[in-house]
Amino acid sequence: MSEKNRDGKRNARERLAAEREKQKAAERRRRTLIVGASVVCVLGLAAVIGVVAANSGKDAGPKKAGPVVAPSGAQGQDALAIPVGKEGARSTLTVWEDFRCPACKGFETTYRPTIHGLTGAGKLKVEYHLATLIDGNMGGSGSRRAANAAACAQDAGKFSAYHDVLYENQPEETKDSYAENSRLIELAGKVDGLDTPAFRTCVQDGTHDSWVEKSNQAFQNGHFGGTPTVLLNGKNIYQDQSMTPAKLKRMVEEADRG
Known part of the structure; x- marks a missing residue:
């Protein structure tokens, strides 16, 4: 090579x-x-x-909490009770409730005619306390938003009627429809004279949100078993298995007679 x-x-x-x-x-x-x-x-x-x-x-x-603004006419400790009925009635029914609570709706449906009859006759005073138990258990804000709207209705002197409308139109427990202010305002249209600019502003601004939170904290501090909790002159009658609307009426009328 x-x-x-x-x-x-x-x-x-x-x-x-x-x-x-x-x-x-x-x-x-x-x-x-x-x-x-x-x-x-x-x-x-x-x-x-x-x-x-x-x-x-x-x-x-947590968002910055606003001032605690109690609704007009609220009574009791820290002004956390919304009263319905005659002030001088001899019997007081204390109701802890949540507008998203199905059991609360059940109680209202069963006892409402009797309660309305007794308050209308001046024999019973009802003190409503609003809680947000379902918001905590299921998530959402419908309990709080509805409670605020109910407090706004109290400002307008329409609490009792709006209270009943909220239960009559209560959504399923898993649906947080009351979280929408538009729905709460829509339902106000079912109460004569409630859907006003003042009511709308109160609902949209969450005027009574901090008051609702304080009311719910009082419910938690009370260590109640759940909602509804119903006390007649301090005695828990919701736990009484023998309780009926007729029995409640009889108890109240007996107390009224003295």
Whole structure:
């Protein structure tokens, strides 16, 4: 073999080796870039998650509470009771209720005619206390929004009628329809003279929200078994398995006779 051919083959092997080394170097750079990009993506994702979590924490935190504004005519300790009936009645029915509570609706449906008859006759005074138990158990804000709207109705002297409308139109427990102010205002149209600019503003501004929260805290502090809790002259009659509207009427009338 001539010296020229040997040199040609040697140069070809060297070029091939150099090309292979170049390819290996390119492959190493490619892998480095992929790993680096992956790390950047992971770090970027972690940063995004961190920002979202931080913002979520801020959104989920309690909003600044407004002043406690009791509805007009509220009575009792801390003005947490909305009274219905004659002030001088010899019997007082204390009702702790939640407008999203199905059991509360059941009580209202069964006892409402009797209660209305007794309050109308001046023999019974009812003190309504509003709680937000279902909001805590099921999530949402319908209990609080409805309670605020009911307090707004009390400001307008329409609590009793609006109270009944809310129960007559109560959504399913799992549906938080009362969280919508528009729905609460719509239902106010069923009560003569309630749907006014003042009522709408009160509902939309959550004028009595802090009062509702304070009322619910009083309910929690009372360690009641749930809603409704119904006390006649301090005695829990809702737990009385023998209680009926007729029995309640008899008890109140006996007390009225002295």
